[in-house]
Amino acid sequence: MSREPLPEVHVPRQFPLFRGTGLLRDRRMRSTAAVFTTMSALAATSMIAGPSVAEPFDAAPCALERTSAHHSEGLDTWNASYPRPSRAMDAVMVYLSFPDAVPRTTTARLTADHFPATSRFFERASYGRFTLRPHPQRNWIRMPRPSTAYAIRRDWRPADRAAYLRDALAAADRTVDFSRYDVVYFVADPDAPGVDSDATKVVNLDSPLRADGTDIRRVVTVFEKSPPDRLVLAHETGHVFDLPDLYHRPTDGKGDWDTYVGDWDLMGSQFAMAPDLFGWHKWKLGWLDPRQVVCVPPSGVKAARLTLEPLSAGPGTPVPAGLAGAPGAFGERSAVPGFGLGSGAKLAVVRTGRESALVFEVRGPVGNDVQTCSQGLLVYRVRSRTESGGGPVEVIDAHPRSQACGEESVYPPLADAPVGLGESFTVPGEGVRVEVEGRTASGAWTVKITTSR
Numbered sequence: 001m002s003r004e005p006l007p008e009v010h011v012p013r014q015f016p017l018f019r020g021t022g023l024l025r026d027r028r029m030r031s032t033a034a035v036f037t038t039m040s041a042l043a044a045t046s047m048i049a050g051p052s053v054a055e056p057f058d059a060a061p062c063a064l065e066r067t068s069a070h071h072s073e074g075l076d077t078w079n080a081s082y083p084r085p086s087r088a089m090d091a092v093m094v095y096l097s098f099p100d101a102v103p104r105t106t107t108a109r110l111t112a113d114h115f116p117a118t119s120r121f122f123e124r125a126s127y128g129r130f131t132l133r134p135h136p137q138r139n140w141i142r143m144p145r146p147s148t149a150y151a152i153r154r155d156w157r158p159a160d161r162a163a164y165l166r167d168a169l170a171a172a173d174r175t176v177d178f179s180r181y182d183v184v185y186f187v188a189d190p191d192a193p194g195v196d197s198d199a200t201k202v203v204n205l206d207s208p209l210r211a212d213g214t215d216i217r218r219v220v221t222v223f224e225k226s227p228p229d230r231l232v233l234a235h236e237t238g239h240v241f242d243l244p245d246l247y248h249r250p251t252d253g254k255g256d257w258d259t260y261v262g263d264w265d266l267m268g269s270q271f272a273m274a275p276d277l278f279g280w281h282k283w284k285l286g287w288l289d290p291r292q293v294v295c296v297p298p299s300g301v302k303a304a305r306l307t308l309e310p311l312s313a314g315p316g317t318p319v320p321a322g323l324a325g326a327p328g329a330f331g332e333r334s335a336v337p338g339f340g341l342g343s344g345a346k347l348a349v350v351r352t353g354r355e356s357a358l359v360f361e362v363r364g365p366v367g368n369d370v371q372t373c374s375q376g377l378l379v380y381r382v383r384s385r386t387e388s389g390g391g392p393v394e395v396i397d398a399h400p401r402s403q404a405c406g407e408e409s410v411y412p413p414l415a416d417a418p419v420g421l422g423e424s425f426t427v428p429g430e431g432v433r434v435e436v437e438g439r440t441a442s443g444a445w446t447v448k449i450t451t452s453r
Contacts, residue, residue, distance in 0.1 A: 062295035062349035064384040071244035073392045074384035075284040082242040085130040086286040091183035093136040094172045100146035101192040105226050111136040114233040121234045124367045125277050126287040127314035141171050147194030154198045179212040187222040199223045202239040231270040244388030261395045262414030269410045276312045276368035279347040279361040294348045303450040312367030315342035355384045362445045373405040376418030398425040
């Protein structure tokens, strides 16, 4: 896959994410007093400033404003130039062969390389709110020129890439009705001599292609070998939904790519042990309700005690026995459905500036994260003005002097980043302290967040 961020047309903010709730009539940062005047009740949260009593919370003040940054992490509005995966979507897989090679792999085999794994990933990540329906073409469609004529490579020259897309669309349009599909995958014969497997990426088009009365603004060009990198298509599809690259590309091509987020999000690495999307991304995509996001005021109270569900746990999702509070060691793969998990609070946010926030979520071996070797409260920083590939999200390591998971992790120093049960951690430079106090019988975690900004 490519790790090269691509430029994309910026569309002015449209479609408030909280339309109909009346929460974002004023986008200015409001004072703590004003925030508490309009907050809605959240039963799973209490303030600690003397007696513990239920107090209202409201997610909207923590929704960072979307900026002009490529794939901005701001989520107060949705960028309407991207499809929002809040409904079922149809994806066409077009298989392209070339005059200089006879395909040695069937289209059915290539489809099985990516589906149903990609659809299952998104179904679990979205708690069943989003379904990606693949429509693979059965036959190879022949390109007019040899594969070597397109000079396919990761850092593809724009003229060569444009020629490839133009020829592919013209060849496929004879048999494919593009008006029926939300997502387009052009899958090249992986054994053709001019195909570079590292060139897989999303191509964003300043001027959309036009076919069957439909504007095609972006195409996923797939050049993977068979079998492909794990979850590579899910990663690239994430870009189709306006998610940024979260890895660090060394300027000299050497060094570690995974220093920003390690294993903790698919957009950092498709090889991650815990590839489920960050809760911030799920909020952005519309997979978390506002009531599932707790906005902790940065000042004015002593502490907030929260009950947070594991991020990856949804209705009917098997939860390892050790996570659910039942007998069993951590990591035990015998699992039971997490009773009551799926609709409670998943995310806590402390806004630290106009364009930055600290985010807290519980991660463990559940759902898409079943292969992770660690568990606890993950802390990360989000910046809405930082470009894709520049570190818009950075995981904060609660155990900076240790590492975990060995060779299974893409970046062992961050594999043990979460704050564990019974531990406390003060976020450097932010005046925010978190304590992980315990777990409920259903598998939720009780945490206390203290702010002193």
